Amino acid sequence: MKRLFLSIFTIAAGVSIYASEPWTVERCMQYASEHSHTVRQQQFALDDSRAIKTQAIGAFLPSVYGSTSVQINFGRAINPETNTYTDISTLYNGYGLQASLTVFDGLQRYNQLRMAKANVAMGRSGIMAEKDDVALKVYKAYMDLAYCLGAIDHTSKKRDESLALLHQTEVMAEVGQKSNADVAQMRATLAADEYELTHMQSQTIKARLALQQIMNFPADSTLYIVQPSFHTEPAVTENPAQISEYAAMTNPRIVKAQQAIEAARFNLRAARGALLPSLALSGGVSTSYYKNLNNGVHASFFSQFKNNTGEYVALSLSIPLFSQLSTSSTIRRRKIALSQARENLEYEQSELHRIIVEASADVDNSTKEVFKMQEQVEADSLAAHLTTRKYEEGLASSIDVKTAAVTLLQSRVKLLQSQLTMAYNKKLLAYYKGEKLWTDQ
Template identity: 40%
Template sequence: MKFICMAVAGCFALHGEAQEVWSVDRCMAYAVRHNHTVKQRLLEAKNYELDRLQAIGSFLPGVSGSTGVQYNFGRSVDPETNTYNNVSTFNNSYTLEGSLTVFRGGSLVNELRRSKAAVLLGKAALQEARDNTALETFQAYIDALYCYGTERLARKKLAESDSLLYKTRRQEELGLKGLADVAQMEAQQATDAYNLTRQRNLFETAMLTLKQKMNYPASEPLVLDTCLLDASPLSFVKLSADSPEDVVSAALSTNPTLHQAEMNKRIALMQRKGSWANILPQITLFGGVSSSYYKELHKDGYDSFGRQFRNNLGQYFGVSMSIPLFNRFSGAVSMRQARNNYRIASEQYEEQKTELQKLVLQAVQDREGYLKETVQMEKKVASDSLAYHVTRRKFEEGLMTSLDVQNSAATLLESETLFLQSKLTYVLKCRLVDYYKGEEIINCRLNVEN
């Protein structure tokens, strides 16, 4: 089998320079590393981590310092004589204050819980982006393999048409066949040549789509592993006796899309609880030290800056409480909006849960259905192949017409194409079901370097 895979990969390299073969897991890993959406989700997850750090900092006291310089000149009122005089003064103040919020209607605790849920939301969004990128790349990889397989079948069909056309011409020279048979074989050969060209174009388009999904340079060659085309799909897939209910249960606990909906619901709940802070009092402790320096310009007799700074140094401590008595309905409105947002998030979670169950059951059903189709189509290909060779042999002996050969060849080509499609789709569905079961979409044991 290894020899066959190497030979097929060598044929595949005709479309580009000889180089190492890319497996589907390597393509998916490359796509995940170079996907722009994944990079954006990674940065968003880091921002959620910073939001959590900021929420933790809200429990710590805040310290601030301030200083001010004031220069007064012109006429002013003397507080001792209550008369006007012209004097210029210089005033300098310093303050160092710390404050600690003791109670804010529970918003501090709820904000911390919300930030923790947001961190989990960011991780789930990042995982979802990675998984979606890998699955889209897997689909594009399967499409490219299918197009290459159909191109290979078209090439094989054209080679048989060339051989049959040559024999028919020789038989016509010997008087065993007529010109009509030769013309019919020439038309079939032209049709097969056109089909080969068309399949090559489809393959090139599929490869371009795969490179775009991977964010791979379009100008560089990409050689895919084609062993899957010649091997039984059962050798690439782990058979499992898991019931659909087991797969659904695993998906509900591991799927990142559903996990995002769950975290959005939790965030909405924390925001709903935090909205109570709009109608509850806020208590803050504060304290600090302050000092100042004062001097009338163009007048002596004032203490030095250091002496005044020490003499004017004072401390203060206090407690403040803010009670919202009437905030123009903003508190009640925000509470009702938060309650509605929580209900919306709950409905979205239930909707996402139902949709996920549907997708999982559909994937399991598709896997079983395509397995049955693959087994049946494999038998049909064997029967159609035998029928085609018998029909061709009888045509060469003059017992069948050229139309019989064409119909038999078309039936065989259609069976081989459907068999290839069902086999590759079965492999795709198996990987999808394994993903829903909680397994990694990318085989991490493989070497996935650039």
């Protein structure tokens, strides 16, 4: 019990230590790929496919089983020694060992094994696809949290500027340079900033919990992240057709859809094999022991066990003639499953091309937006500074100061949002170009 307590304490302490350290987006994606519930479900599906593959391999091995029986006869029965009717009570004990092997079954087992192998490969691709999907969701949630944290930073700075300007206005009002209306307006501006800061703090909590939920990170621990840095460079024109062509060969979702077609094809072949004759080889050995319960006159157990031993070998041919439409219905259903798999591949390829074209356009647009917003932030920053100077000189009203400050805050927040959107779009496009979402740390 003491060791268990220490282990639990160590784990809890480890989670607390990890939670107190800032996490990079790559570390978050790697953690999610190892702890996500959906990834674990895919792993269970892969384990099940491996078990089915083992079962398919075992179908090629012979079946061996033993049997024993005990029978007591009262009244009229056949005497095993004389093979005539008798009315005495007897005890009969039989033993048998049989083996059977399917020699030919229309290649059903062969195709089922190939289908099982395809399902295992499809399970591996499914895990890779699920890890990538979870990683992209983590990246998006990470950017959302970074946006909230950045918005808090900008709002806090504006709140501090409003607080300083309120103190300045109160001092100027005492000497008669500003009116009480200006003081009231500045207090209203400060109250609005306080509300906006509280609102963004609430949104940050929600964004952090959303990220931790996707990662399957302990909800009772606070996850701190590293605020991403941005290097704005002119967008390089990408060719969506070339990216789609490369992604169609490497993307795990496309590979999984292709493997699903292969598995459905082998499944159909296995169903068609049921229309062919099957050939089975079997053999066995048996012996018995007989005892007269009335007078007790009988040979010993060991002598009977040896003398009554018999062997047999059998070869059986089974030709299917009519199976109540079961085989034909199975074949039809598996044809439909094959058609569905092919249709799913076409859908995945079409959806992949659409996403790549959209991501390529988003990279170009978001990069342009970042450059435009940087120019707007510089202009709004200069306008807010000049408006504040005019206010101090009595050439602008408190409403003008508030309007300029709000405009600057909005521009800074929009710039941050554009930078985060640009980073996500570039990451998404790089992923489809073959770049890893994260590297093992």
